[in-house]
Amino acid sequence: MGSDVFTLVEHVGGTVDDSTHELLGKARELATATGGRSVACLLHSGARAGADGLAADVVLSVEHPALEHFLPEAYVKALAALVADHEPRVVLVANSTVGMDVAGGLSARTGNGLVAYCNAITLEGDTLVAISQVFGGKLNAEVAVEGPAICSVVSGSFAPATGGSPDIQDVTASGIDNLTTTFLARIEPEASDVDITAEDILVSVGRGIGGADNIEFAQELADALGGVVSGSRPVTDAGWLSKTRQVGKSGQKVKPKLYIACGISGAPEHLEGMSDAELIIAINSDANAPIFDVAHFGTTEDVLDVLPALTEQIEAAVA
Amino acid sequence: MQIIVPMQQTVDLVEELELNDDGTGVEREYLKFVANEWDEQALEEALLLKEAAGGSVTVVGIDETDVDGTLFSALAKGADRAVKLTGDFENGISSHQRAAILAAWLGTQEFDLVMVGVQSPEDLDGQTGVILANLLDTAHVSVAIGVEPHEGGVKVRQEFGGGTVHELALSGRAVVGVQAATAAPRYVSISRVRAAMQDSPLETLPAADVDAPTGTTVRRLYAPESSSHAEMLEGDADAVAARILEIVRERGIVKELS
Known part of the structure; x- marks a missing residue:
């Protein structure tokens, strides 16, 4: 197990989602504690959307045609390959549609412990401690992870990090040919009778x-x-x-x-x-x-x- | 199309949740359990898909409190077959264990699609569906709000924040995590559930003995320590209404009241 802290970058049309900046805020803090690097994982089809401005030490840039849109199958496999190669201490994903589709699969494929619905993450020595909102928010669970961890984080839990000039490293995508999922269309919400x-x-x-x-x-x-x-x-x-x-x-x-x-x-x-x-x-x-x-x-x-x-x-x- | 719908029993959140003696879980013995609401959505979407594309719907439940009622209710709604995987699960089941048990059973079944609730109130180690898909090495789509037949497979509508939707085609075996069915889950009368209990026995077999560590340890559960709590308004409905009117007026939110 290494000491780096990975963050999955969520982006659409060249714009990085606010949740990613929040994760990078926590990633920077955790990486300082582990003595590792804050590493942003950017999966894309050629745009390298917003990579230059990410508040991370390193951006691992994975380019592949199958990563043009969010395909759960492609994201899980690409991220699992990065995790297998680099063995980060923690992987942070947002508790979003993307995060829900990735975190459990990553845990199943790597064996790394997953804490879902996190709103707080700290390190106590070598132990990662996360707070998870369960039972519809009626209870919190304090969860300890001794080994490599994955945390899916509820939006708004951490202050965003901005500004950065990360070292962008290109990584060859592996394992994401021969997918059985095909992207068909993106549909924006209908105009409303009321805003x-x-x-x-x-x-x-x-x-x-x-x-x-x-x-x-x-x-x-x-x-x-x-x-x-x-x-x-x-x-x-x-x-x-x-x-x-x-x-x-x-x-x-x-x-x-x-x-x-x-x-x-x-x-x-x-x-x-x-x-x-x-x-x-x-x-x-x-x-x-x-x-x-x-x-x-x-x-x-x-x-x-x-x-x-x-x-x-x-x-x-x-x- | 042969569709499998795993059904989970979960604590009824309307109940006051008491903790077990060591504070690491809820006290399950005295709590009321209900079908996971998202699994009910998955069942409805599966029944709609069967009606559109033909095939069968099999519901499968792990032996949790009152699961029989949930499975019989599913049969009454139109499921073709109900399977109960037995074992000692009184202390709850992690998502990793649930997924591993289901994966072992699915290894003995013929199926095209698994449709499961996108989440449950208890899945603190992740959502069952996506873990299951990766144990089976199949494709997976979470937060589905519609599934329909498409070129021999299915087309799934996947919802993102703000209501944006992606349409994805799945051409092979897959697991779909359903957020909401295309229609509200159908109602079924108690008399039809009773009829299902008489006409269609549950198939029961032992759940596989799986080793599925989560890699995590729950130290404690506790009620959120909120930094604030609402000031509770006293009195009957008229008194409460009068106080709300006063608050709204004081804040100058409604010009006509200022």
């Missing part, structure tokens, strides 16, 4: 609202406040709200002046999209729901009682 990222007031509904019919209570409150209705992933997956109104990791990141969370438990994927709101008021019957850890005010009263009561009082106040 929830531009709204000052969001009344946001989660599974706890109970059913599609109850969303009208949130809509009435949003109308009274001059805001719009948004929701969490289970609500859009169930078809109760359109996808364009989804807040969270796979939806929109929002920062309204007021965010009223109605029946939202506050899974890490949701908190990622709204915890920067200026004022968060949470209505949830579960007093232990993680949403109350980011909310400024909260209540465990029944959401279906509070919503109409609040709407009525606001309408009376503005009348």
Whole structure:
């Protein structure tokens, strides 16, 4: 096992994802502790997207036509080859679609210990200690890894590192011919009837609202406040709200002046999209729901009682 | 197309989670267990794919609390076959162990596609599907939001942050980690589940004895030490509403209320 700290670079169309800069911030700190190098792994088809500006000591640049777009199979095999050759102490990936598709495969192929959903990583001597958010964010797990480690990291956990003039090293891709996955198309999200990222007031509904019919209570409150209705992933997956109104990791990141969370438990994927709101008021019957850890005010009263009561009082106040 | 859907039982997150004596896991004996919600999404997408392309859906569960109910429910929804892999799993199963058990069983099966929930609330050593795919040395796609027949294989819609989607074609055996099915998981009545219990017995066989170290050690579980907690508003719904109105008014967020 070596002492280098690897980071998988996520990039699209020549732009490096913010999550990569956050990982490089932690990688620099860990590499200082291990006495190794911070090494950015850039898999690409010729663009070397943003390699020059990465805040790393070294960029391992792997070029191959199969790496033009994200193909899980190609990424896992290419990264596993780099890890086998260089034996880093730690590999950092984002807890994103790319990271989820790579981390477990890398662990299976290399035998390196994987800690998923990390939001903190430290070194205690030779032991890596990571904190993992499990059980929907209700519990943290403190996990020790004695050998080589892989950590998939929740967005926003670390301060980004910027600025750098890394030594860029070209590496021949290996093991990624004869793939059974083919890239067909990239589809951008449809234009929305409403841009929830531009709204000052969001009344946001989660599974706890109970059913599609109850969303009208949130809509009435949003109308009274001059805001719009948004929701969490289970609500859009169930078809109760359109996808364009989804807040969270796979939806929109929002920062309204007021965010009223109605029946939202506050899974890490949701908190990622709204915890920067200026004022968060949470209505949830579960007093232990993680949403109350980011909310400024909260209540465990029944959401279906509070919503109409609040709407009525606001309408009376503005009348 | 022959589709396999592994179904996992997971702690019902609505419950208050108590820790075991050494604080390294949840106390499973008294907790309620439910089917992993993402596995339910995978099952629905598998049933839709079978309806579109023909073939069969086999659900497979490891012998975890109340797994029988989950498997019978899957049969009632339209799965053709249900398999339970037995063993002593009372203390929980890591994703690496789960994947290794499934890989060993899949080695004895004919199949084209494995569709599994993209994650579970307990997979702190990574997601089962992607580990399984790499043990089987097959292709894998995570965060799938749609799977349809395509030129003898399947076309998968893979979702990224912000709602961007990639369409990928898979031409060989593969494992797909399903985030959300194309349609909401179908409802099945208790009477149909009961009928499935009578008509379609579970196939049971011992789970393979696997050596699947995670390379990690859980030192402790604990509730997040939040730097802040919401100020809880007291009183009934009307009192709470009055206080919220006051807060919103104080902050000057709604001009008409200022």
